[in-house]
Amino acid sequence: MKALRYLAPQLVKTEDIEPPVCAAGEALVRVHSAGICGSDMYIFSGKHPRAQAPLVMGHEFAGEIASINPGPGPTDLTVGDKVTAYPLLVCGRCWACRNGQAHVCRNLKLIGIDRDGAFAEYVNVPLELLFKLPPKLSYAKGALVEPLAVAWHALAMAGEPNWQTAVVIGSGPIGLLVGLCLQDVGIQNIIMSDINAHRLKRSARLGFQVFNSAAGDLAGLVDQVTDAEGADVVFECAGSGAAALQMCQLVRPRGTVVVVSTHKEPHGVDLQTVNFRELTVKGTRVYTPQDYRKALDRAADLPFTELVSHMLDLDRGSEGFQIMQQPEDVCKVLLNPE
Ligand SMILES: [Zn+2]
Ligand SMILES: [Zn+2]
Structure with a gap:
């Protein structure tokens, strides 16, 4: 063969x-x-x-x-x-x-x-x-179905989706799928960031609010959208050191950060912010059989x-x-x- x-x-x-x-x-x-x-x-x-x-x-x-x-x-x-x-x-x-x-x-x-x-x-x-x-x-x-199951697992790990504003850092295939799951559960404000203009265009065509982190500070846009409160939840899908450092700073007090990407080295995290805002930081790896079934159900759309x-x-x-x-x-x- x-x-x-x-x-x-x-x-x-x-x-x-x-x-x-x-x-x-x-x-x-x-x-x-x-x-x-x-x-x-x-x-x-x-x-x-x-x-x-x-x-x-x-x-x-x-x-x-x-x-x-x-x-x-x-x-x-x-x-x-x-x-x-x-x-x-x-x-x-x-x-x-x-x-x-x-x-x-x-x-x-x-x-x-x-x-x-x-x-x-x-x-x-x-x-x-x-x-x-x-x-x-x-x-x-x-x-x-497999990458979509990664995205549904990330949402499942984030808890009840009672969020107004969600940020997805990194708009590659996994980031996009996380964004689409967030649309699926009815989240109003979904901000997708990346440093690649092609990826941002694709995200914009899918109806997301997009931000080019190479051109400015994502925190500024999050502040603008949330009246400086911070996002309810951030999904880190970039895998970079810069994303690891910034992810906690974009979240409101008692908000949640979900690490979806695979980090190839132990990147630094802003624990001071985790501390002061009582954040929940969740790691995620692959998916459970339930996430897989969910992805099978939703893949047609x-x-x-x-x-x-x-x-x-x-x-x-x-x-x-x-x-x-x-x-x-x-x-x-x-x-x-x-
Ligand atoms: Zn894969
Ligand atoms: Zn085992």
Whole structure:
């Protein structure tokens, strides 16, 4: 089968490799659509602490079941079912696993990072991780369920959405999806910031109030919108040191800050402000199965043409990784193995 493999830092190649063999209790999924994620770019950079070359990346995907190797447990899945995967592999033994919080398993692994994933014609997936797509959902939208689940998890972690003003720092795919979830729950004032003008244009087209942090101080706009009280909630989706430092300063007393992005180093946080304003700062990692189901329910309504900037055949997969590195107008890049 054709597969796009990570071979070395900055090197991915579409090659012909043996299709995966399903263990008992796994299905072989014929991939129709798979998204390139920030964490795939991290692997591509060669700095990911766990990923080992050669690796078929890809953890955001949808396809149809080509065959099933049954396990001991029952399954309601059959060949031909349209599915997406909850790509988390958990140990089942640690504190988080024993306490119903397996998504923060201390030994958390992912399909497409710790074992071969979906940038290929076929991927093998444990049956219990497969979710059926709603009948009318396209495969391409099915590939957006995973990042959308990240966004719904961020909202779930933020608590009751009784907010007037929400700020999203960082308008990449995850920031945009968080913004769309905030629209979905009816938040009135949603401010999206970024330093990339293309991303801000995209956000503006989706109906958000936008701010270019490269050109001025976001705090000024937040003050203006909130009569200097501060936002009720801030979602940090940029992953930068500047965002980490600023996120608490934008929130009102007793407000909430949600850290959605993955920080590659321990960035400084303004604890003085956390202190004085009695802020709640919440970390978030991936999603729970409930968040995944929520994302499956809501994926049909996504503004697909704004979110997906490029769709490429698997043969052009390495181009997809080049596109992701350009400062041009890029949002989600999908690879289609057919
Ligand atoms: Zn992802
Ligand atoms: Zn565990």
